[in-house]
Amino acid sequence: MARHQRALSRKLGVGPRWRMMGRRHDFRRHLSRARYLRGWGAVLVAMLWLMGGPVHGGMAQTPPDIEPQAGEQASAADRGEGHPGLSERAIRLAEQIRSHDFILREELFARLARQVEKAQGWDRLFLLYRLTGLNGDLERWDEARRWAARLEREAAEQGDATFVRIAKIYEVISEALSLGYEKTLDRLKQLRDEALAAKDPVAVIQVEEMIALTAPATGQVNRALVAVRRALENLQHYEGPLRPRLAVELSMTLGYVYAGLRDLELMVSRYESAVEDAERSGEPIDGETIIYNIARVLIERHQYETARRLYEILYEIAATNGRPDSTFYPLYGLALTAFELEDFQKAVEYAHRAWKVWQPDVRFAARLNVIEAIAQARLGHLEAAEAKAHAFEQFLADHPEFDRGELGALKLRVHAELAAAKGDTRAALALMRRYVKERVEAVRQAFTEDVQAIRARLETEIGQERAERALAEQRQLLAAQKLREQQLWVALFGALALFALVGFLYQRRMAGALEEARRRAESASQAKSAFLANISHELRTPLNAIIGFSELVVQEMFGPLGHARYREYGEAILRSGRHLLDIINNVLDLSRVEAGRMELQEETISIAELVGPVVSMLLPAMEKREQQFVERIEDPDLLITVDSRLLRQALINLLSNASKFTPQGGEIRLEVVRLPQGDLMFAVVDNGIGMDEQEIRVALEPFGQVQSVMSRNHEGSGLGLTLVKTFVELHGGRFILRSRKGEGTRAEIRLPARRVLQPANQREGDRSLRVASG
Numbered sequence: 001m002a003r004h005q006r007a008l009s010r011k012l013g014v015g016p017r018w019r020m021m022g023r024r025h026d027f028r029r030h031l032s033r034a035r036y037l038r039g040w041g042a043v044l045v046a047m048l049w050l051m052g053g054p055v056h057g058g059m060a061q062t063p064p065d066i067e068p069q070a071g072e073q074a075s076a077a078d079r080g081e082g083h084p085g086l087s088e089r090a091i092r093l094a095e096q097i098r099s100h101d102f103i104l105r106e107e108l109f110a111r112l113a114r115q116v117e118k119a120q121g122w123d124r125l126f127l128l129y130r131l132t133g134l135n136g137d138l139e140r141w142d143e144a145r146r147w148a149a150r151l152e153r154e155a156a157e158q159g160d161a162t163f164v165r166i167a168k169i170y171e172v173i174s175e176a177l178s179l180g181y182e183k184t185l186d187r188l189k190q191l192r193d194e195a196l197a198a199k200d201p202v203a204v205i206q207v208e209e210m211i212a213l214t215a216p217a218t219g220q221v222n223r224a225l226v227a228v229r230r231a232l233e234n235l236q237h238y239e240g241p242l243r244p245r246l247a248v249e250l251s252m253t254l255g256y257v258y259a260g261l262r263d264l265e266l267m268v269s270r271y272e273s274a275v276e277d278a279e280r281s282g283e284p285i286d287g288e289t290i291i292y293n294i295a296r297v298l299i300e301r302h303q304y305e306t307a308r309r310l311y312e313i314l315y316e317i318a319a320t321n322g323r324p325d326s327t328f329y330p331l332y333g334l335a336l337t338a339f340e341l342e343d344f345q346k347a348v349e350y351a352h353r354a355w356k357v358w359q360p361d362v363r364f365a366a367r368l369n370v371i372e373a374i375a376q377a378r379l380g381h382l383e384a385a386e387a388k389a390h391a392f393e394q395f396l397a398d399h400p401e402f403d404r405g406e407l408g409a410l411k412l413r414v415h416a417e418l419a420a421a422k423g424d425t426r427a428a429l430a431l432m433r434r435y436v437k438e439r440v441e442a443v444r445q446a447f448t449e450d451v452q453a454i455r456a457r458l459e460t461e462i463g464q465e466r467a468e469r470a471l472a473e474q475r476q477l478l479a480a481q482k483l484r485e486q487q488l489w490v491a492l493f494g495a496l497a498l499f500a501l502v503g504f505l506y507q508r509r510m511a512g513a514l515e516e517a518r519r520r521a522e523s524a525s526q527a528k529s530a531f532l533a534n535i536s537h538e539l540r541t542p543l544n545a546i547i548g549f550s551e552l553v554v555q556e557m558f559g560p561l562g563h564a565r566y567r568e569y570g571e572a573i574l575r576s577g578r579h580l581l582d583i584i585n586n587v588l589d590l591s592r593v594e595a596g597r598m599e600l601q602e603e604t605i606s607i608a609e610l611v612g613p614v615v616s617m618l619l620p621a622m623e624k625r626e627q628q629f630v631e632r633i634e635d636p637d638l639l640i641t642v643d644s645r646l647l648r649q650a651l652i653n654l655l656s657n658a659s660k661f662t663p664q665g666g667e668i669r670l671e672v673v674r675l676p677q678g679d680l681m682f683a684v685v686d687n688g689i690g691m692d693e694q695e696i697r698v699a700l701e702p703f704g705q706v707q708s709v710m711s712r713n714h715e716g717s718g719l720g721l722t723l724v725k726t727f728v729e730l731h732g733g734r735f736i737l738r739s740r741k742g743e744g745t746r747a748e749i750r751l752p753a754r755r756v757l758q759p760a761n762q763r764e765g766d767r768s769l770r771v772a773s774g
Contacts, residue, residue, distance in 0.1 A: 087306040089268050090294050093275065094313045097287035102278060104137055104286050105321060125155055125163045128242070130284070133171050133249075137286045138323075141174045148174065165195055165203035175212050181217040201238045205231045205246050212253050216260050224257050241761035247307035248274055252285070259293045262300055265480050267293070288314060288326060295333055299340060308337040324358035331357065333366060344375040351375070363402075366395035373414050377421040385421060389414045438537065539584050546573065600643040600730055604757060607672050608636035610644055614651045615670070618659065626664050633672040639757040640680060646727040647749075653720040654684040656746045661745070662688035678753030679733075687744040696737055700725060724749070731755065 097103070109131065116127045128151040135144040152167035169191055176184040195203035208231035215223040231250055235243065251274035258267035271290045278285040291314045298307040315330035335350035351372045359365070373388035396403045396411060403411075415432035539721050552558070553570035615631060622629050651670075658668045671683040691699060699721050724747075727733040732752050739745040 022052075030653070048328070057157055057243065068297065073667050074657050086264055086268060087298070087303055089568065090298065090306060091309060091313075093268065093272055093294070094310050095290045096275060097291060098313055098317055100275075100279060102275060102285045102287035103317060103321060104134055104284060104288075106323070108284060109134065121158065124239075125151065125158065125160055129163060129166060129346070130245075132167070134284060136170065136174065137289075137717050138325075141177075144174045145171060161198065161199050162202050163202060165191065166206050169207050173214065176214060176217075181214055184214055185211065185218065185223075201234050202240065202242055202246070205234045205238065205250075208234070209246075209249055209253050212257060216257070221257070221260060224260075227252055228257060244277065245283050248277045248281065248283045248285055252289075255290070255293070259297055262297055263484070264294075264297050264301060264484070267297060269480075284700065286535070288317060288321075288329075291317075292329055292333065299336065302340075304337050304340050308334065308341075311337060325360075328354050328358035328360060332360075333365075335368075339371055339375060344378045347375045348372060348379065362395060362398070366392050370397070370410055370414060371741065374417045377417040380421065382418070382421050385418060389418060409435055412438065433735055539580075543580060543584065551564045601645065602641050602643055604639055604641050605644050606636065607633055607638050607640065610640070610642070611651065611670070611672065612646060614648050614655065618652065622659050622668065625662075627659060627662055628665075628667045630667065632669065632672060637672075638680075640751065641755050641757060642731060642751070643727075646730065650724040650727045651682065651684070652751060653724050654749075657720055658686040658688065658745070658747075662686040674756070675750070678756065680751045680752075680753070680756055682749040683746060685744065685746045690741045690745055691739040692741045696739055700737065721747075 059703060060123075066306035112127055112131050112134075116124060117130065119127055132144055132147040135141075135147060148167045148170040152164055152171070155161075155163035155167060169188070172179075172187045172191065174186060179187075188207055192204065192207045192211070195207055208227045212224040212227040212231070215227065217223070228250065235246055235250060238246070253431045255267050255270035255274060258270055271294065274290070275287070275547050277283070293308040295307045295314070298304075298310065311333035315327070315334065318326035318330055321327075326676050330710055331350050331354035335347045335354060338344075338346035338350060351368060354368065360368070369388045369392040373385045373392060376382075376385035376388060392414060393411060396407065400409070412431050412435040414433060416428045418429060419425075453515055550570050550573040553566075553573075556567075611631070611633065615629075619629060655668065655670065662668055666687050669683075669685040671681070671685070673681055673683075675681055701722065721735075721737065728735040728749050728751075732755070734748075734750045736748040736750065737745070738748075
């Protein structure tokens with residue numbers, strides 16, 4: 001998509017038509033890195049020649065970031081046309097854009113605005129969406145924000161969450177220049193997370209595209225490639241009415257990213273796809289941006305004649321468009337091309353015409369000032385050259401952040417040209433030495449950053465190829481990859497590819513090992529649960545016989561035992577058997593839960609019916625221990641839907657624990673109340689020995705018994721609280737345990753409000769149904 005490239009480029013100082021990315025693009029990326037290294041050798045030769053040769057003729061240097069060497073014009077042009085197939089495709093594409101009028105004209109905006117007022121419903125929102133994006137294409141940010149605000153308002157009124165999110169995305173991207181690109185990326189990531197959470201594929205595609213357009217401005221080419229891949233993957237699964245528009249935009253965005261990587265073949269291929277999609281669907285497309293970007297990459301590849309032809313086509317288109325900015329940029333491109341061909345008179349003429357039609361962004365103007373200053377110096381027009389040099393220095397003074405590094409070095413270059421024009425070869429040589437030193441350092445840093453970009457590109461190659469396959473371009477991409485592998489730094493490419501492959505295989509092996517470990521752990525857990533269930537069943541049969549016979553002995557069903565000691569032994573056997581049966585039942589319940597075989601047998605029951613049997617069972621034991629039991633139920637008739645067996649067992653476990661660990665004469669309370677949010681709470685409170693935080697954690701673990709006086713003096717399986725927690729969670733509730741050492745314990749069962757069928761009756765005060773004490 002052509003959208004936002006002007007904003008991005010202006011941040012970089014490269015002009016609204018130039019969608020190349022990266023903070024270090026200013027005054028440099030017209031040439032490949034290899035040509036820079038050749039350039040420095042020629043610069044040093046030129047400086048030495050200056051000491052004894054003609055003053056101006058010996059300075060075979062060109063404007064910053066455009067550096068053909070003396071005597072190299074013809075050979076560079078010859079070598080530059082080393083890809084005739086791509087050159088012909090580029091010209092055909094430009095002619096197709098002109099013949100089909102793939103241009104964003106004022107008539108289009110006026111027609112869309114009229115259609116908005118007549119349309120209704122979703123069609124109206126779609127037209128607002130188009131106007132928002134197309135105004136962004138032409139860098140009309142005030143208009144883009146106005147249409148985005150209207151889109152957001154009307155989409156909210158219609159309840160269309162997708163267009164609301166898209167409007168917010170455009171509002172964020174339209175503020176990128178003032179907000180800063182890092183903050184813009186952060187806000188876009190937030191919007192992406194919201195779109196993902198809402199499962200909104202269109203908003204996800206749109207925001208990933210904007211991330212891809214913004215990330216290169218911060219030097220994060222890898223993030224841009226990943227974002228485009230994600231957008232393309234989402235587009236594969238989207239078949240809605242916005243698909244044609246999104247397909248055109250993503251093809252334009254990929255062309256933009258490839259332009260930043262200076263990959264002419266992939267860039268042209270992507271732009272061809274964008275034009276084909278636009279022709280097939282009737283979607284508007286910014287053909288001027290396509291032509292301009294291709295021409296700039298052609299200049300980097302020294303294909304000056306093809307670039308000049310593209311700029312001429314672009315100028316012919318601009319002449320019919322009526323927009324000053326459309327006319328300025330092809331004139332600038334023609335000036336730049338003439339400069340590369342060392343036709344300095346033509347370069348100055350084109351520059352003068354460009355200044356007359358439009359005043360560009362200050363950073364772009366500074367760039368043109370440098371080019372014209374050096375061209376005028378080469379022509380011997382010293383006064384004009386000094387005026388342009390002064391304008392460039394004023395730009396650096398007004399923007400001190402650019403006076404360091406590469407742009408600051410350009411000031412040295414301009415002064416060297418002026419000194420050479422004045423005949424001061426010594427000063428020119430000194431300035432050129434300083435310029436070369438700073439420039440070499442900048443190139444070294446550029447190489448380092450390029451290596452990082454190459455590595456990032458390799459790391460995303462698999463995902464990139466998958467996305468490209470979705471658009472039926474796999475063969476083309478594979479061929480391009482083979483070609484790139486034969487270019488500069490083949491060894492580095494191979495090493496990085498091998499590293500990525502080893503990492504991928506290692507990651508896949510680790511994933512397989514983790515999956516196998518997970519499977520074994522699940523199998524072991526299931527085997528353990530099955531074993532516990534089987535062994536519990538096997539133990540219960542003989543244990544029931546032991547309990548039954550011991551009861552007969554204790555009750556002396558077949559006559560007196562003859563000695564009191566035998567009765568004590570029988571009672572001990574009975575107690576131990578019942579305790580062991582409780583443990584087995586608990587283990588069996590726990591194994592059922594872990595094996596996933598425990599299902600709730602739900603029924604509707606009142607609070608009184610649920611609690612009554614529990615209290616009746618445990619009250620005698622409390623009375624025997626002279627413990628006071630207090631029961632408070634707000635509404636005994638309240639109906640709930642639960643598994644009564646499991647919930648009774650949970651209450652029995654809690655009340656039994658409270659009785660066990662509360663001393664003789666202590667107090668135990670059972671409370672059943674509705675909480676303000678509607679949940680139902682069962683609370684068992686005692687003033688027993690209590691527990692600290694560590695003991696609470698141990699008590700909640702399966703078979704966990706607190707190693708203290710509590711565990712030594714009181715028998716238990718260690719499963720009571722674990723089962724309570726498990727049974728409550730099966731009901732969708734929560735189990736809360738609070739305790740203080742020496743003060744007592746409070747255990748709460750909280751059931752969700754959905755399990756209450758009848759609102760609680762509002763009664764005055766609390767009601768104690770039963771109070772028992774020894």
